[in-house]
Amino acid sequence: MPRPIGRRRWAIPEGYIPAWSTGPEPQMTSHETLCLLNASDQDAHVEITAFFEGRDPCGPYRLTLPARRTRHVRLNELDDPEPLPRDTDFATVVESDQPIVVQHTRLDSRQAANALMTTLAFADE
Amino acid sequence: MPRPIGRRRWAIPEGYIPAWSTGPEPQMTSHETLCLLNASDQDAHVEITAFFEGRDPCGPYRLTLPARRTRHVRLNELDDPEPLPRDTDFATVVESDQPIVVQHTRLDSRQAANALMTTLAFADE
Amino acid sequence: MPRPIGRRRWAIPEGYIPAWSTGPEPQMTSHETLCLLNASDQDAHVEITAFFEGRDPCGPYRLTLPARRTRHVRLNELDDPEPLPRDTDFATVVESDQPIVVQHTRLDSRQAANALMTTLAFADE
Amino acid sequence: MPRPIGRRRWAIPEGYIPAWSTGPEPQMTSHETLCLLNASDQDAHVEITAFFEGRDPCGPYRLTLPARRTRHVRLNELDDPEPLPRDTDFATVVESDQPIVVQHTRLDSRQAANALMTTLAFADE
Numbered sequence: 001m002p003r004p005i006g007r008r009r010w011a012i013p014e015g016y017i018p019a020w021s022t023g024p025e026p027q028m029t030s031h032e033t034l035c036l037l038n039a040s041d042q043d044a045h046v047e048i049t050a051f052f053e054g055r056d057p058c059g060p061y062r063l064t065l066p067a068r069r070t071r072h073v074r075l076n077e078l079d080d081p082e083p084l085p086r087d088t089d090f091a092t093v094v095e096s097d098q099p100i101v102v103q104h105t106r107l108d109s110r111q112a113a114n115a116l117m118t119t120l121a122f123a124d125e
Numbered sequence: 126m127p128r129p130i131g132r133r134r135w136a137i138p139e140g141y142i143p144a145w146s147t148g149p150e151p152q153m154t155s156h157e158t159l160c161l162l163n164a165s166d167q168d169a170h171v172e173i174t175a176f177f178e179g180r181d182p183c184g185p186y187r188l189t190l191p192a193r194r195t196r197h198v199r200l201n202e203l204d205d206p207e208p209l210p211r212d213t214d215f216a217t218v219v220e221s222d223q224p225i226v227v228q229h230t231r232l233d234s235r236q237a238a239n240a241l242m243t244t245l246a247f248a249d250e
Numbered sequence: 251m252p253r254p255i256g257r258r259r260w261a262i263p264e265g266y267i268p269a270w271s272t273g274p275e276p277q278m279t280s281h282e283t284l285c286l287l288n289a290s291d292q293d294a295h296v297e298i299t300a301f302f303e304g305r306d307p308c309g310p311y312r313l314t315l316p317a318r319r320t321r322h323v324r325l326n327e328l329d330d331p332e333p334l335p336r337d338t339d340f341a342t343v344v345e346s347d348q349p350i351v352v353q354h355t356r357l358d359s360r361q362a363a364n365a366l367m368t369t370l371a372f373a374d375e
Numbered sequence: 376m377p378r379p380i381g382r383r384r385w386a387i388p389e390g391y392i393p394a395w396s397t398g399p400e401p402q403m404t405s406h407e408t409l410c411l412l413n414a415s416d417q418d419a420h421v422e423i424t425a426f427f428e429g430r431d432p433c434g435p436y437r438l439t440l441p442a443r444r445t446r447h448v449r450l451n452e453l454d455d456p457e458p459l460p461r462d463t464d465f466a467t468v469v470e471s472d473q474p475i476v477v478q479h480t481r482l483d484s485r486q487a488a489n490a491l492m493t494t495l496a497f498a499d500e
Contacts, residue, residue, distance in 0.1 A: 005136045005218065005249050006247065011381065011412055011476040012476075013410035013411060013412040013445060013476050013477060014447070014478045014480050015445075016447075018402075027143075027144075027212070033139075035138035035139040035140075035216065037136055037137075037138040037216040037218075039176065039218055051412060051414065051444060051445045052444065052445060053444060053445055054444075056443065057443055068182055069178060069179075070178055070216035072139070072141075072214040089445060090445060091412040091445035091476075093380065101138050103137065103139045103244065103247075104493075105139050105242065106491065106493075108489065114233065115365070115366075115491040116240040116241065116491065117242050117480065117492050117493040118139055118244050119244045119369065119478065119494045119495050120244050120246075120495060122476045122498070124380050130259060130343065158264075160263035160265075160339075161263060162262075162343075164301065164343055193301060193306065193307055194304075195263060195265075195303055195339060195340060197264070197266075197303070226261040226262075226263050226341075228262070228372075230367065239358065239365050240491075241358055241366065242367050243264055243354075243356075243367040243368070243369050244369045244494065245369050248372070255386045255497070255499050256497065285390075285464075285466065286388055287387075287388040287466040289386065289468055318432055319428060319429075320388060320390075320427060320428055320464060320465060320466035321428055321464075322388075351386040351388050351466075352388060353388040353389045353497075355492065357490075364490050365490050366483055366492040367492050368479075368494050370497055373497070
């Protein structure tokens with residue numbers, strides 16, 4: 001019933017992992033998430049590359065997104081090939097061998113009440 | 126005067142129903158909403174399918190969106206064929222037999238002041 | 251130097267004017283805004299129609315957006331042909347005779363700290 | 376490995392620099408950011424023009440975005456040819472000689488807890 005939906009190449013210019021948090025873990029830990037959806041019947045092999053202001057890009061961070069599954073990747077948990085720096089501006093490009101859909105969300109709990117933001121990523125045609 | 130606008134197939138990779146709330150119900154109950162608009166002169170028959178990280182998709186959740194109407198569907202109120210789990214990552218695909226427009230909003234009132242986020246869903250061409 | 255950018259028909263499925271506010275007016279009054287940009291050299295004649303869950307659409311609300319100007323329309327201030335109801339779900343369609351760009355923003359100050367959300371509207375091709 | 380992704384012309388109808396802030400600088404200073412990503416191998420020359428409700432546009436604000444870099448431009452720090460006014464509605468158009476991706480984010484810390492919002496900008500075809 002699920003058919004593929006999406007694109008193979010996405011970009012998110014906004015990226016920032018807040019350096020501190022308020023409230024119970026893990027729900028209220030400040031985090032930056034890439035929400036990935038693979039509605040196809042084929043596993044998707046995904047590569048995430050991070051871009052910075054003052055240095056060369058790092059990555060790719062590789063993961064497999066199984067067929068008919070979603071995965072909400074917390075960027076503060078990536079550590080191979082290297083953890084992403086905190087309190088530092090970055091951007092990401094997501095590439096997949098199957099059509100997927102990518103949405104970017106941040107939960108920021110640095111102050112007493114959490115703040116949220118989200119947007120679809122930009123899809124290359 | 127209203128003409129149809131939109132697409133027949135939409136995806137929202139982000140989905141999460143917060144497990145608790147602060148403040149008066151129902152306005153301040155934490156919720157995840159799919160806002161649907163049918164600006165056409167034909168009723169739209171809509172199916173929502175939910176995707177997860179560790180299990181097969183569930184649904185479809187079926188509803189009729191009358192001609193020239195909007196409906197803001199709170200995902201925490203869906204219960205047929207089954208309620209959506211709380212505190213669990215998911216994603217949704219929305220399919221309609223008429224062109225509609227889909228926007229995703231979350232109100233999170235787990236901490237003392239509510240947080241909001243919204244984005245258009247991704248539309249298949 | 252500015253060339254036209256945008257589309258002539260936009261939709262925003264999410265719409266809701268919070269019924270109360272906290273903090274100094276007018277900045278912290280809860281509001282729902284349609285941000286309109288006309289980067290062309292021609293004045294744009296704009297019509298906003300509101301859709302509801304349980305009644306027929308209302309409008310159009312008419313305004314002129316001068317050439318090379320932006321206008322951030324607070325929906326709680328519209329009153330011709332009728333004010334929009336508070337604490338009620340609605341959606342909007344924006345039509346223009348010139349290409350414009352439409353973004354939707356809400357500031358919700360019902361609790362002690364304000365919440366924000368924003369998204370581009372959906373553009374018909 | 377990085378290939379170009381994006382467009383050369385973007386618009387953001389929403390723009391507003393809050394007039395005050397709460398919390399430690401610079402992280403918690405209220406700000407409006409344009410996040411720019413240049414994933415190509417060519418430096419991008421970028422021009423930002425600001426549009427207002429009651430006066431002619433100002434700018435262009437010029438910057439170079441190096442190849443394979445991101446830059447998160449805080450609009451409250453622009454001062455050539457002139458600073459952008461506070462507590463005033465505006466909109467922006469971003470033009471580049473290379474394909475880039477543009478996302479708009481606001482952090483509003485006027486009340487005790489910060490609020491966030493973000494969206495992709497509108498890309499001309």
